[in-house]
Amino acid sequence: MDHVAILALFDRDMREGAQPDGPGARVERAGNVVRQVSDENGWNGVVWSDVDAAGADAAIAEQIAYYSGLGREFEWKLYGHDLPVDLGQRLRAAGFTPRPEETLMIGEVADLNLDAEPPEGIRIVAVDDPTGIDRVADVHEKAFGTSSARLRRQLLAHLQADPDTVVAAVALAGDVAVSAARMELVPGTRFAGLWGGGTVEEWRGRGIYRALVAHRAQVAVARGYRYLQVDAVPESRAILERLGFQPLTVTTPYVYVP
Structure with a gap:
């Protein structure tokens, strides 16, 4: 994989050319910044910027003023290759709080090992109704220890308005949901994003997460996507x-609360 070329393609398709991540959200370009605007139940934040050292502070101030005017908490999603190199320091100085760093990993589906089967006694079931969404949300709360209210609302909205853009699945031990994950499909791009994979503590270490990744990857292949992110x-x-999957860069969410 040509890391430089793939990262440039990711920036172009998924950041500068970002699409709304759900019903009720919109993507706006404000100068050299691309942002998503949603209601209080959705994700609000900056997905891409092309600012230099001379204009960075002004661009940050403009976004703070904009989202504060809406009464919205928002995130500036900073990637390790974004410029200027001190953008993270500038965000902190402006009042943003960094959340834990994550690694952007991308896999070309043709090169992935998709043979991972769920362990004995586990079956993976596609989610396509409110009952399935409740299972996903319940697993999320048990696995991550955080509220799943926003996730439940977002998945229900997708199911009702645009079901082809999200694939969700749960892993069941009998009738008990023990792991869950989703995949967001971005029309017109070559990327599908894997999100929210979580397993309840007593079922970890058995290969369920790996099997859910393989399941979603197989769906992406069937729908013509080339890369998983x-x-x-x-x-x-x-x-x-x-x-x-291969690591390409790191990403840090910087959160601003008005």
Whole structure:
């Protein structure tokens, strides 16, 4: 994989050319900044910027003023190759709080190991109704210890308005959901994004996460996507590397609360 070329393609298609991530969201270009604007239940933030040292502080101030005027908390999603090189320091100085760093990993589906089967006693089921969404949300709360209210609303909105843009699945032990994940499909691009993979604590280390990655990858192949993209936390990076994903850069969410 040509890391430089793939990263440039990712920046062009998924950041500068970003599409709304759900019903009710819109993407705007404000000067050299591309941002998503949603209601309080959706994601608000900057996905791409092309600012230099002379204009960075003004661009940051403009986004703070804009989102503060809407009464919205928002995120500036900073990537390791973004310029200027001190953009993270400037965001902190302006009042943003950095969240834990993640690794942008991309895999070309033709090169991935997609033979991972779920362990004995586990079956993977596609989610296509409110009951399935409740299972995904319940797993999210147990696996991550955070509220799944926003996730539940977003998945329900996708299911009702644009079901072809999200693929969700749960892993069941009998009738009990023990792991769940979703994939966001971006029409007109070559990228599908893997998100939200989580397994409840007592079921970890058995290969369920790996099987859910393989399941979603197979769906992406069937729908004609060439690349899979993941913002990987340290716990999942090693699994993804064994499947054939490669790290390209790091990404840090900088959050501003008005």
